[in-house]
Amino acid sequence: MAKAKTWIEPHPSGIYVKPADLWIDPSRPVERAAVTHGHADHARSGHGSVFATPETLAIMALRYGVDVEASHNQAFPYGDGFERGGVRFSFHPAGHVLGSAQILMEYQGERIVVTGDYKRRPDPTCAPFEVVPCDIFVTEATFGLPVFRHPPTADEIAKLIGAVRAEPDRSVLVGAYALGKAQRVIAELRGAGWDAPIYIHGALEKMCQLYAVHGVELGELRLVSETDKAEMAGQIVLAPPSALNDRWSRRLPDPVTAMASGWMRVRQRARQRMVELPLVISDHADWDELTTTISEVNPKESWITHGSEDGLLRWCELHQRKARALHLVGRDLEEEA
């Protein structure tokens, strides 16, 4: 069996796969990149060739102008993959956002999985995480501290609907990341029976359309910019977090400021963001999901990236699991979690 350290190199700017001369989620432009999902801290513009799932490639086309049709970019559905330099690459659902994938690499009998970002709880907008057995498991650790235990999503959605009904003269403005979180909140609301039109900030429009094209039912969406203020009283409005306390929000009727993020579990964090209604809804694994996943995958070694590496490292130590922290740069954990 090959020794992983000889063929795979963690760098601050990404993971380099030597025999294939290919990078995973590089934070700077490279010749060849395999990309786990479409968030800006994993998918960048300017690469020579991109290897990703069809959904991720479509998202990259929308956000960064990546040419989907160009022959040097290749799309692989879940379970499928390619071979390069003796390394077999394949894509497996990560349950994070539409198209998000773990990348499995097999080389001379050794298996390495890079998760990108992932979560374990159900999400109506993407395929569920799949446990892929491997020797080395490269896991994210955004919420790698035991204080992070996300409550059931249905409870948080009920809280949101309750808040709208409690104040019919006001709108509830939910800050939700434009790719993934926004569409998931909308889909969860639909699942909970919220049939009214949902009002969105212009920055969410194209991504919602992309989700719909990929078969994610979001129901009727209306643009805030094309709606009378009064119509939005007693309604739910979604916007990117940056718009929450911006001038844009003045066009809403006395909005209650909500925010959907795993960080909302910590009260002072929510207060700092001037949030009145914190919704603990995250697209990242919480502490229990992270530790359960490591147990289930049961790798020989875990490599821990971006987030609270120290907490998860400590857990591995306490459970006699071999682990190390990779210090990748350019991971933006704040907005999207």
Place this chain on the structure above:
Amino acid sequence: MKRFAALIDRLIYTRSRNSKLALIVDYLRHTPDPDRGWAIAALTESLDFPAVKAGTVRTLLATRVDEELFRLSRHFVGDTAETAALLWPDAPGAKADLSVSAAVDALAAASRSDAPAVVASLLDRLDADGRYALLKLALGGMRVGVSARLAKQAFAQAFDVPVDDVEELWHAIPPPYAPLFAWGEGRAERPDLKDVAFFRPFMLAHPLEEESVDLTDYAAEWKWDGIRVQIVHGGGETRIYSRGGEEISGAFPELVAAFDQDAVIDGELLVRGEAQGGEAASFNALQQRLGRKVVSKKMLADYPAFVRVYDLLAVDGNDLRGLPWTERRRQLEVFVPRLATSHFDLSQVIDATDFADLAERRAGARDAAIEGVMLKRRDAPYVAGRRAGLWYKWKRDPLTADCVMMYAQRGNGRRASFYSDYTFGCWSDAGELLPVGKAYSGFTDEELKWLDKFVRDNTLNRFGPVREVEKSLVLEVAFDSIHSSKRHKSGLAMRFPRISRIRRDKPAEEADRIATLQAMVT
């Protein structure tokens, strides 16, 4: 505990005062005794469990959670109670909800040695939000922005009773305030306050807007720049209350000890300053004494407090509040000599011949502790709150300075989308702009819109919620006084600064210099 936990969670995230009020009103109406009483006491920080400390909780956590994971988590969260609440493992099996009063009883009965076991057994009965509420209840430091005043208003609103009555009764009845709720809900008579050192709501003044008043109808006194206090002696104890009815006896033990007469006085708490030749010092000196729980000997020696008395509300068991000012004043002048001159003196009536004379004296007053003039209707009884035509405050004209806007920050609530808090500075001799103060009022809504746009169009740098702006806009700032301060680089601190005018016409280079402001220091 579920309802209480939900209440504090809502209060944490609610910034508007009226919304906070509505939440508490709803809670008081729909929660039974004695939980609601304990809850409101906890919100106003009126509970203390000496056996339970933050250290108790840390030690306890170590028995359930790895210490290193606790340390990392505590570092991230920044608050011991919240970290512990989130980390404490959910106990297996169904949880019966724990009542607030059961928790209070258990915590109050705990000794230092069995406190950890008591807290552990309570935590085992709660979910994460409940655990947070319990630990905040036990350790204090709720920080949900609920003052005693707000709690009393909520009570008055919940049960439709006069807030003045609530003010009086509140401090006379210990938590969980059962007789108060019984009275509020009409199930019992108003509690009898004989032999209790209870707070009487203050009589307040309107700003003087009339051109003049007739001094045969109104008496004039100096308005002192200290803090308004009421000292009550009754039932064998002495208590000091501040404007909002908060008890501040602990911060001024020397005054509590010195006030040994059966009476209730209204006066101004001041600090004696050397610079003033033994007279009252500026508000700056008094600030050193405020908000302290323990007062060192050095504090007592460096900032000796005294009360300048201007009204007598009760004496020797008689309530004087129904009497006209003239009669209360006569009795006050007889009473004050019964107090120790070291800690109490009489606020003098200004013997102005007419209003013009008074105006002249007001303009000429140079004492640092004089904030202006009070006008009190001679035939008026002492009535709670702000009644038209009875008392007026006539402050000295504010000082003004032309300053340059340097930084701006977003406001809260209704103003969350506006840059409405401004830091401004004046020029040093070296030609450097140094911050001299911060203001967030004084402008109209229209002006705010304009200022907000100015900030957005002239941003140089962003530091989190703060924007640094182009140093080009002159603001005329009004303030009541200005003092030396080590806290600011300019060495100055303004009292009550507010924006009086936007001077779009004035170039920034022509704004005032630090030296000009230093000349105004009192």
